[in-house]
Amino acid sequence: MELVSVSPEVQEILEKALDGKRITPEEALVLMHANADDLIAIGLVANKLRERNVGDFVTYVVNRNINFTNICIGSCGFCAFKRRLGDAEAFFLKLEEIVAKAHEALEVGATEVCIQGGLHPDIDVEFYTEIIKRIKEIGAVHVHAFSPMEIKYASERSGISIHETLELLKNAGLDSIPGTAAEILDDDVRRKICPTKLTTKEWIETIKEAHNLGIPTTATMLYGHIETAEDQVKHLSILRDIQDETGGFTEFIPLSFVHFNAPIYLSGESRGGATGVEDLRIIAVSRIFLDNFRNIQASWVKFGEKFSQVLLNFGANDLGGTLMEENISRAAGVASRMLTKEEIERMILEAGRVPRQRDTLYNWLH
Numbered sequence: 472m473e474l475v476s477v478s479p480e481v482q483e484i485l486e487k488a489l490d491g492k493r494i495t496p497e498e499a500l501v502l503m504h505a506n507a508d509d510l511i512a513i514g515l516v517a518n519k520l521r522e523r524n525v526g527d528f529v530t531y532v533v534n535r536n537i538n539f540t541n542i543c544i545g546s547c548g549f550c551a552f553k554r555r556l557g558d559a560e561a562f563f564l565k566l567e568e569i570v571a572k573a574h575e576a577l578e579v580g581a582t583e584v585c586i587q588g589g590l591h592p593d594i595d596v597e598f599y600t601e602i603i604k605r606i607k608e609i610g611a612v613h614v615h616a617f618s619p620m621e622i623k624y625a626s627e628r629s630g631i632s633i634h635e636t637l638e639l640l641k642n643a644g645l646d647s648i649p650g651t652a653a654e655i656l657d658d659d660v661r662r663k664i665c666p667t668k669l670t671t672k673e674w675i676e677t678i679k680e681a682h683n684l685g686i687p688t689t690a691t692m693l694y695g696h697i698e699t700a701e702d703q704v705k706h707l708s709i710l711r712d713i714q715d716e717t718g719g720f721t722e723f724i725p726l727s728f729v730h731f732n733a734p735i736y737l738s739g740e741s742r743g744g745a746t747g748v749e750d751l752r753i754i755a756v757s758r759i760f761l762d763n764f765r766n767i768q769a770s771w772v773k774f775g776e777k778f779s780q781v782l783l784n785f786g787a788n789d790l791g792g793t794l795m796e797e798n799i800s801r802a803a804g805v806a807s808r809m810l811t812k813e814e815i816e817r818m819i820l821e822a823g824r825v826p827r828q829r830d831t832l833y834n835w836l837h
């Protein structure tokens with residue numbers, strides 16, 4: 472009895488991947504267009520590759536997000552978080568408040584603080600370095616902070632190069648950088664969804680510069696808005712090429728577009744987020760195509776607790792952070808909360824896997 476039916480073209484690609492051979496972007500595109508029947512076979516292969524790569528362990532990090540301001544001069548159409556100066560809901564935390572939040576996180580066992588914020592008109596590189604220095608003074612915590620867009624903004628505001636900016640941040644104690652602001656690495660798409668953000672070339676250069684300075688980063692992709700499968704594969708190819716060159720990515724984090732309050736959705740320009748089938752496909756194809764990434768994250772905040780468990784059987788091996796605070800997805804319309812270690816471990820155990828708390832760089836802590 473044949474349990475899973477699969478088309479010959481998809482079968483050939485999957486056998487190639489199972490043989491340990493790298494699949495091409497064209498082959499990844501075939502998988503991205505695969506129908507729901509083929510998707511089960513793609514998921515089985517992704518799951519097998521995950522098992523070979525990282526075994527049955529599923530990791531998570533105990534962390535806190537600190538979004539220090541929602542005031543932003545940017546104009547990203549997918550962003551429901553930003554506010555203008557003077558808006559009723561605008562906020563800009565004082566340095567003491569940021570440090571106090573980091574302190575609270577440390578007290579409940581967080582190993583990481585993830586700090587990102589809007590492009591506030593009054594800040595420069597000194598502001599960013601000061602945050603890092605003050606947090607480092609309170610104890611041993613990994614500072615995972617500032618997207619490539621914030622780094623570019625800091626460099627422009629202070630009239631220095633990206634290289635100098637990164638050096639200043641590193642010397643202040645920056646440990647790693649979120650690979651956000653990547654959205655879709657295609658300038659035609661970027662012109663439509665984030666016209667004032669850094670270009671594809673600038674994102675790549677900033678990330679490589681960080682890796683060359685010994686600052687690891689994550690890699691992300693925001694999908695489910697206006698992009699095509701071709702754009703998704705192009706994006707993944709860029710990430711795979713960078714990883715071949717630098718080895719500086721710690722993980723790939725697919726970010727499924729949360730559309731509810733996003734301007735491009737409300738204006739009818741984007742689709743209403745990815746469907747469950749698309750989420751499954753992105754996780755599975757990422758695992759197969761990104762053969763030089765050990766870690767593929769199914770962020771429970773984005774996918775929800777229940778669906779994240781399913782994604783663990785489609786190639787993912789990490790659930791992200793327990794997240795004491797998550798303002799950006801919440802602003803976009805996700806009902807998010809914090810998970811305790813016990814809750815996240817229960818999710819993992821029920822999915823038939825072995826939980827491991829990790830630090831930001833994927834060293835196991837227990």
Ligand code: SF4
Nearest residue numbers: 543545547550553589
């Ligand atoms: S995504 Fe970031 S840069 Fe873009 S508008 Fe929102 S806060 Fe500003």
